[in-house]
Amino acid sequence: MRRVRTRERESGNGGPYSAESALGGHAPRTQRTGRSLPFSDERHLQAHHWLVEEAYLLDAQRYDEWLDLLTDDIHYLMPVRVSTALGAGFDSAPGMAHFDENKYSLSRRVARFRTEHAWTEDPPSRLRHYVTNVRTFATDDPDHVVVDSAVLLYRSRGDVREAAIVSAGREDLLRRMPGEAGWALARRTILVDDSVLRTQNLAIFL
Secondary structure (H helix, E strand, O other), X not given: OEOOOOOOOOOOOOOOOOOOOOOOOOOOOOOEEOOOOOOOOHHHHHHHHHHHHHHHHHHOOOHXXXXXXXXXXXXXXXXXEOOOOOOOOOOEEEEEEXXXXXXXXXXXXXXXXXXOOOHHHOOOOEEEEEEEEEEEEEEXXXXXXXXXXXXXXXXXXXXXXXOEEEEEEEEEEEXXXXXXXXXXXXXXXXXXXXXXOOOOOXXXXX
């Protein structure tokens, strides 16, 4: 679990953004503007389609293909949530994150799954990502959109332990890539709905 320093919520930002985190210094700073786009907007339809296709890759654990959907400057962050008094002004632990990743660290995690040392995923988990409540926002850059979504992960391992469920909200920054490459994920902030995660480990992606 990496130590980070997280910002407080910013106006128009769906959650804390780790501009000063250990691996977030390179991350794009693009933020949403205005109200959410209509569901009929082409950018929303493309973003929604992207999230659904990503969910199928993660369910099938086709992680090498998933890495191809990430930009080289990706920042992948999941702060540690805390329960605080109303008006405290923060809801994540200062200096703490479950994930604080860049493209290199994510690729090393994927590479480890192919080795004999990935005992946490041998046998592999059975995964199901449910993605809903998708909202898309324009930004000052026409080649970027911010996408809010809710994700529910069902994870079953073996035949003895009870299945684990992880509920979270995500704020993604999608970037339109040149040519026929389509969209790619440039930033993801994951806000889990539990302060204590009820899963054996975090050898997963949300």
